[in-house]
Amino acid sequence: MRQERRKVVASERVGPYTLLRVARGGVSPGEPGQFFMLEAPGRLLPRPFSLCLAPPGELAFLVDPIGPGTEALCRLRASDEIGVLGPLGHGYRLDVERPLLVGGGIGIAPLPYLSAALGRPPAVLGFRSDWHAQAAELLPNAEVRVGPALVTQLIPDGMDVLACGPEPMLRAVAEISPDAQLAWEAPMACGYGACYGCAVEVDGVWKRLCVEGPVLRPPSANRAMTVAATSGMNP
Ligand code: FES
Numbered sequence: 001m002r003q004e005r006r007k008v009v010a011s012e013r014v015g016p017y018t019l020l021r022v023a024r025g026g027v028s029p030g031e032p033g034q035f036f037m038l039e040a041p042g043r044l045l046p047r048p049f050s051l052c053l054a055p056p057g058e059l060a061f062l063v064d065p066i067g068p069g070t071e072a073l074c075r076l077r078a079s080d081e082i083g084v085l086g087p088l089g090h091g092y093r094l095d096v097e098r099p100l101l102v103g104g105g106i107g108i109a110p111l112p113y114l115s116a117a118l119g120r121p122p123a124v125l126g127f128r129s130d131w132h133a134q135a136a137e138l139l140p141n142a143e144v145r146v147g148p149a150l151v152t153q154l155i156p157d158g159m160d161v162l163a164c165g166p167e168p169m170l171r172a173v174a175e176i177s178p179d180a181q182l183a184w185e186a187p188m189a190c191g192y193g194a195c196y197g198c199a200v201e202v203d204g205v206w207k208r209l210c211v212e213g214p215v216l217r218p219p220s221a222n223r224a225m226t227v228a229a230t231s232g233m234n235p
Contacts, residue, residue: 001192003039003083008076009058015134017106018063018074019052022084029054030087032094032114033164033183036061037191039083040069046085047073048188048210050110050164052138059084062109062135067235088191089210092181094118096160101139102173102180104151104165105132110183112138114162126151126169152176184209 009021020038029051037046038061047069053060065074076082092110094117101111101123108125115121123142126149127133136144145151152172155161161180163173170182186209189197193211200207 001085003037003085005081006059006084008078008080008082010078011074011076014062014138015131016064017132017135018065019060019138020063020073020076021055021058021060022082024054024057024059027059027084028087029059029113031091032117033089033091033110033181034087035089035110035191036084036086037088037188038073041072041076041082043069043072045069045189046083046191048088048191050183051087051113052109053112054116062106062138064106070235085191092162092183096162098159100124100155100159100161101142102151102155102161102163102165102169103139104169106135107163107165107169107183107185108135108139110164111162115139115141124151124154126165186210 004025004027006025007023009023012019035048035050038049040047049061051059052062063070063073065071092114099118099121101115101121103111104126111123120140123139125136125142126145130146133144133146136142143154155176161173161177163170163180164183173180174182186198188210189195191210193208196208198209200209
């Protein structure tokens with residue numbers, strides 16, 4: 001696998017976020033839930049981003065400008081070039097009968113592409129403000145909660161939950177939906193298993209989050225994918 005140079009097609013504001021659209025070229029979009037390492041202009045390390053949308057000829061990523069790398073990505077303009085490496089990590093299993101997408105904040109990032117793959121199933125999303133909730137326009141059939149209300153209160157019984165969001169939300173989802181598929185935000189360095197920069201100890205064994213699962217420690221044994229969105233861990 002090698003990094004490809006790709007041109008930026010457009011950079012669009014979505015509430016506080018930026019939807020960065022990059023020419024796809026011959027790069028595979030991969031499975032929903034997989035991520036790409038994007039070169040962050042002027043920074044040593046690339047940053048991981050779940051694929052948000054895969055319109056024809058493009059790869060689109062939702063970027064939360066929370067640090068120097070993500071802010072540099074948000075400053076990119078059409079015809080600028082960046083390095084793109086991927087797809088990496090693990091995708092969601094798509095063999096589900098009654099899918100329900102659950103997202104919190106920037107955790108919405110992988111869900112639009114996932115929604116397209118699953119035929120636009122229902123979704124429940126939580127945001128801290130109306131400004132952040134503008135990102136819900138990227139996802140069809142979404143019920144949106146703004147403010148302190150827990151999005152997990154909107155999860156009915158009997159659904160196959162596929163979730164992405166902050167750790168407390170994922171743990172709450174795992175409590176009420178033990179078979180949920182969870183995409184986990186994590187710090188990344190190389191993104192493909194070479195550096196152990198993402199390793200965590202699970203039952204005495206070091207696991208690299210970017211290539212190995214599950215990553216949720218007991219008592220929950222849910223399979224989880226890495227890595228979601230930009231997250232505060234990869235600013
Ligand atoms: Fe390097 Fe996972 S980020 S091994």
